[in-house]
Amino acid sequence: xxxxxxxxxxxxxxxxxxxxxxxxxxxxxxxxxxxxxxxxxxxxxxxxxxxxxxxxxxxxxxxxxxxxxxxxxxxxxxxxxxxxxxxxxxxxxxxxxxxxxxxxxxxxxxxxxxxxxxxxxxxxxxxxxxxxxxxxxxxxxxxxxxxxxxxxxxxxxxxxxxxxxxxxxxxxxxxxxxxxxxxxxxxxxxxxxxxxxxxxxxxxxxxxxxxxxxxxxxxxxxxxxxxxxxxxxxxxxxxxxxxxxxxxxxxxxxxxxxxxxxxxxxxxxxxxxxxxxxxxxxxxxxxxxxxxxxxxxxxxxxxxxxxxxxxxxxxxxxxxxxxxxxxxxxxxxxxxxxxxxxxxxxxxxxxxxxxxxxxxxxxxxxxxxxxxxxxxxxxxxxxxxxxxxxxxxxxxxxxxxxxxxxxxxxxxxxxxxxxxxxxxx
Amino acid sequence: xxxxxxxxxxxxxxxxxxxxxxxxxxxxxxxxxxxxxxxxxxxxxxxxxxxxxxxxxxxxxxxxxxxxxxxxxxxxxxxxxxxxxxxxxxxxxxxxxxxxxxxxxxxxxxxxxxxxxxxxxxxxxxxxxxxxxxxxxxxxxxxxxxxxxxxxxxxxxxxxxxxxxxxxxxxxxxxxxxxxxxxxxxxxxxxxxxxxxxxxxxxxxxxxxxxxxxxxxxxxxxxxxxxxxxxxxxxxxxxxxxxxxxxxxxxxxxxxxxxxxxxxxxxxxxxxxxxxxxxxxxxxxxxxxxxxxxxxxxxxxxxxxxxxxxxxxxxxxxxxxxxxxxxxxxxxxxxxxxxxxxxxxxxxxxxxxxxxxxxxxx
Numbered sequence: 001x002x003x004x005x006x007x008x009x010x011x012x013x014x015x016x017x018x019x020x021x022x023x024x025x026x027x028x029x030x031x032x033x034x035x036x037x038x039x040x041x042x043x044x045x046x047x048x049x050x051x052x053x054x055x056x057x058x059x060x061x062x063x064x065x066x067x068x069x070x071x072x073x074x075x076x077x078x079x080x081x082x083x084x085x086x087x088x089x090x091x092x093x094x095x096x097x098x099x100x101x102x103x104x105x106x107x108x109x110x111x112x113x114x115x116x117x118x119x120x121x122x123x124x125x126x127x128x129x130x131x132x133x134x135x136x137x138x139x140x141x142x143x144x145x146x147x148x149x150x151x152x153x154x155x156x157x158x159x160x161x162x163x164x165x166x167x168x169x170x171x172x173x174x175x176x177x178x179x180x181x182x183x184x185x186x187x188x189x190x191x192x193x194x195x196x197x198x199x200x201x202x203x204x205x206x207x208x209x210x211x212x213x214x215x216x217x218x219x220x221x222x223x224x225x226x227x228x229x230x231x232x233x234x235x236x237x238x239x240x241x242x243x244x245x246x247x248x249x250x251x252x253x254x255x256x257x258x259x260x261x262x263x264x265x266x267x268x269x270x271x272x273x274x275x276x277x278x279x280x281x282x283x284x285x286x287x288x289x290x291x292x293x294x295x296x297x298x299x300x301x302x303x304x305x306x307x308x309x310x311x312x313x314x315x316x317x318x319x320x321x322x323x324x325x326x327x328x329x330x331x332x333x334x335x336x337x338x339x340x341x342x343x344x345x346x347x348x349x350x351x352x353x354x355x356x357x358x359x360x361x362x363x364x365x366x367x368x369x370x371x372x373x374x375x376x377x378x379x380x381x382x383x384x385x386x387x388x389x390x391x392x393x394x395x396x397x398x399x400x401x402x403x404x405x406x407x408x409x410x411x412x413x414x415x416x417x418x419x420x421x422x423x424x425x
Numbered sequence: 426x427x428x429x430x431x432x433x434x435x436x437x438x439x440x441x442x443x444x445x446x447x448x449x450x451x452x453x454x455x456x457x458x459x460x461x462x463x464x465x466x467x468x469x470x471x472x473x474x475x476x477x478x479x480x481x482x483x484x485x486x487x488x489x490x491x492x493x494x495x496x497x498x499x500x501x502x503x504x505x506x507x508x509x510x511x512x513x514x515x516x517x518x519x520x521x522x523x524x525x526x527x528x529x530x531x532x533x534x535x536x537x538x539x540x541x542x543x544x545x546x547x548x549x550x551x552x553x554x555x556x557x558x559x560x561x562x563x564x565x566x567x568x569x570x571x572x573x574x575x576x577x578x579x580x581x582x583x584x585x586x587x588x589x590x591x592x593x594x595x596x597x598x599x600x601x602x603x604x605x606x607x608x609x610x611x612x613x614x615x616x617x618x619x620x621x622x623x624x625x626x627x628x629x630x631x632x633x634x635x636x637x638x639x640x641x642x643x644x645x646x647x648x649x650x651x652x653x654x655x656x657x658x659x660x661x662x663x664x665x666x667x668x669x670x671x672x673x674x675x676x677x678x679x680x681x682x683x684x685x686x687x688x689x690x691x692x693x694x695x696x697x698x699x700x701x702x703x704x705x706x707x708x709x710x711x712x713x714x715x716x717x718x719x720x721x722x723x724x725x726x727x728x729x730x731x732x733x734x735x736x737x738x739x740x741x742x743x744x745x746x747x748x749x750x751x752x753x754x755x756x757x758x759x760x761x762x763x764x765x766x767x768x769x770x771x772x773x774x775x776x777x778x779x780x781x782x783x784x785x786x787x
Contacts, residue, residue: 127749135756135757137752137753137756138752140501141704142752144503144701144748145748145749146745146749148697148741148748149742149745149746150745151741152738152741152743152744152745153742153745155736155738155741156450156736156738156741156742159736159738160454160736169736297565297569300562304562304566386577388574388576389577391573392569392570395566395567395570398562399566399567403552403556403558
């Protein structure tokens, strides 16, 4: 401690921990490191198990498509929770979004559908904001009510408007979907590379190929929204004020920030993003219309992806990718592919155990060894997983990830707290 | 100080408000709200609807109680949905496999159900206590996963039986069933009385035992309770297990009184309804009973709306609106009460009406 203060007497020595300051790896570099690491593990697993679907173009493409709604919902969660409002109602706002997307697209084309979805989702957000910010209702209670209401309104409107058109109250007539674009020269070259089946390179080529071919404008917008959210929330005055409402609204109020207004903006943006997530289910290939229970809990998974990402845009991108991949893999490859993923998890755990041993954390390393042993036993003892349980791969992954990682997470400090103007102490 | 206004006024306001919202929705879609509501009330006195409503209300009551136990401890047990379905399928399999004398058989099935529900609730409880995982997210994940578990267990290669087109578990013997009371053309579940007893036990536990006091205390303020020697972690664990245990019973009225086996098509979403019912009843056993009956009435009578060409989904909108407006109404009335109390204190202290700055009326 003393050596540090001698060098820099102006630093506040009371609150800074005594550790020598290590150079931090910048966020984008860490993201690239993670991506390289994950590709390395997947290609090793794919090589050792002989299951090519683990890194095929098809898997990556499906994963990307399935990750989009989760990504948008997670971004929605980010905007609300950074402003200090827990948003369990993402699911209901997403359902509203699916109805709006189908309605708008049927009458006015895909862009009108996207607009209607955002609008309806934002309306759900507005309702949540009125209940939680103005009336101080418990955030989770209000969210649950909005989920109920969103479901009811979407069903009612579907019976009223879609049934005469499609003859079925549970689904809309087919609607147009977004055109897709491929970076064709890049995609061709990557396809060649993948076909050569060289260890590592072909795997990376397959995964990247899935991300650059058949991309819709909506997907590009969604991906761009991640750096955009980061820029707005972390690099502008507006963002600083919005986040201050989530960390310490009383302090923000004392500096003249209109906390109510910022919370309203955060939650309405959150609803709009969730509605957009609903549109991503309807207006992309594989969708093509409103369907009852289409969201199937994706709003909740988006929330989990955001928590997994430690309430940060880069992290939630990783979370959404993880869930999208778990979902896409079982669609593309079925039980054998999920088993191969277990093998990949064993490899990942092995790496983690080595790291923990170097850091001399014996207990964590022991847990890692036990976990890897159990997973490897499951992999070794089965040829296929029960088909009834495979659709829930993403949910199991969420539980395990939360159990392992939740203690290192740091939510916004006043997330979910009551706030009324002028009642701070 | 809570007056009768705090207790009775909010639900009434909420129901009136949601009636208004639904009237607007109905008017926009071009139907007559009064006619629609009248049809729903008339339906109650037609055929077996009244008994069906009470039967369904019994299910919702248990679900509301399960959620309310969590609420007392500030725990948000969204997982009631998963816990009850897990318990139902386990109890149905166990009950179908066993052959015991009458009363004992029933008792064992109920016990198995409660234990299975508690076991499924133990997972999020342990994750919360040891790893700090929010129970909201983990129970939502477990709710989804239970669909896979039910499908897996009812599979013919495991414990299921294929009858016609429907996969179900083995039928429970006559000895395990709970006899009902035939009224008119319908049968009132015998489980209604068991549910009432559970409600009484809940009231007794909360208001007349040390455990209930500690539960409420650590729900109100974990730090204050810890200062009084109550471990918040232990209370979290116990409350979650109790909640799961009661959740395990939710499917029992139908399983032991009507269906006698659990099928892949058995009704879902009772657990989510429980959240709404508990909110409506303010975690009070009597309030939950009223909320459960109201909810069941909306569900059962909505069917009649088809006769007057109104989509029956309007009932779902009404339910959502009731929940949202009831919580808002509680908040508004609480604030009004608080302001009134401040005025009263102001008057008592100074002997003259309080000024606006002291919280007096404007």
